[in-house]
Every structure is written in structure tokens, then in C-alpha cells.
Amino acid sequence: LAAFLADDMGLGKTHQVLAFLSCLYCPTKTRPNLPSIVVAPTSVVSAWKQKLERYDTGLKWYIYHGTDRSIPTNGYDFIITTYGVLQRDQILREKEWHVAIADESQALKNANTSTSRISRALKARFRIAMTGTPVENSATDLWSALEFLLPGYLGSQARFKRLYGTKGEALPQEKASIVKKLVTPFLLRRTKSQVLKELPEKTEEM
16 A cells, blocks of 8 residues: 545545544454554644544554653554654654554655655555645655655656756646656545535635
8 A cells, every 4th residue: 555645635634544544453354463653743743633532433542742752562553743753763763564654745845854764764564645735846746755655666866856857837748647647546636626616716815
């Protein structure tokens, strides 16, 4: 499993991942013998906590954050931590996980930063990247996300940047089609216009 969950903001990406984890760790099925990990910005951890406290997912979870933090020895399905803690605590990178989930994965778009490199170093059998903004600056944002999901799939960063790395400009149609074909097998994306048709068109004020 390598999934790039890129629905627009507000369409329930966290709910979808919680539903997936609930099925994965369902006590009536054959469960993975490894826990999973969610890595998110600090500001998002409380949103995960609120949803987990609100809904009866059946999941056993633990927030690995704060000054007095430790990983439980057993009895949990997944932990939630932050990109900052991931950088500081080597134990998270040494441990093996079933699924590694990068929330707000636009945090990884600069592939040469320590946040991006360390996130890619997580040992996991499967990976999910979540973001409402899969491309913010250029097509190379996609390279970084796919490098987290499937290392090496899009070739080297230098090659991809040379072929598709424009800044602030739309890719020519031919190149855009190639990138789309490469990414589409792993991309799960819905826009608000597809799901919430009653919403008015977005307006921007300068």
C-alpha cells in the first residue's frame, strides 16, 4: 500500500485514515503484528485527539509528544507524534512500523530538509501521505511526496527537477500529462466542487 490522499481541505482525510486503521486493526480479523505511526505538525495533533475521543473507532492509540514521553511496550495500535519529535527521537526511526502516515505532507515538499529526509527514513511496510495541497510551488512537490511513499519511483530529484521543475508556471500540457500518468495510480483526490456542489465558487480578494 502506497497511497497519496490529497482530497481538498475539509473533505475528511483524517476520517478516512481512521476508518482504514479501524479495519486494519479490527479485533475480529488477522491483525498486523506491528503498530503504525502518524506524523503530523504539532498544531494538528489535537485534531487527531479530538476525533479519536469523539468516535468509537475501537483503536488503541497513544500520543507520543511532550517532555515526558515514552512508547508503550505493547497494547496499542498506533501512535501520533510530530515532525519535530521525529527529528529528535531516534527510537522512532529505529522501530519498525506497519504503516507510516505523514499528515499535512506538504511539510515534506522541500526534499533536502531534515524533516523530509528523516520522514523518508521511517521503517514501514506501507505508507500514506495526506495533504489538501499536493502541489504548492511546482511539480517537484510531487516528487518529494512520492519519494516518501515509493522511494526511487520517480527517479532522482535532479532528473525530475530538470524535466518537470518549473516554479510558479504551469507545466506544458504534454509534460503535465506524463506527470499525471505517473502519479495517478497512487493519488486519491476529490475536490470540493465534486463533493460539495452547493458551495459557491471561491473568490479571492487582493
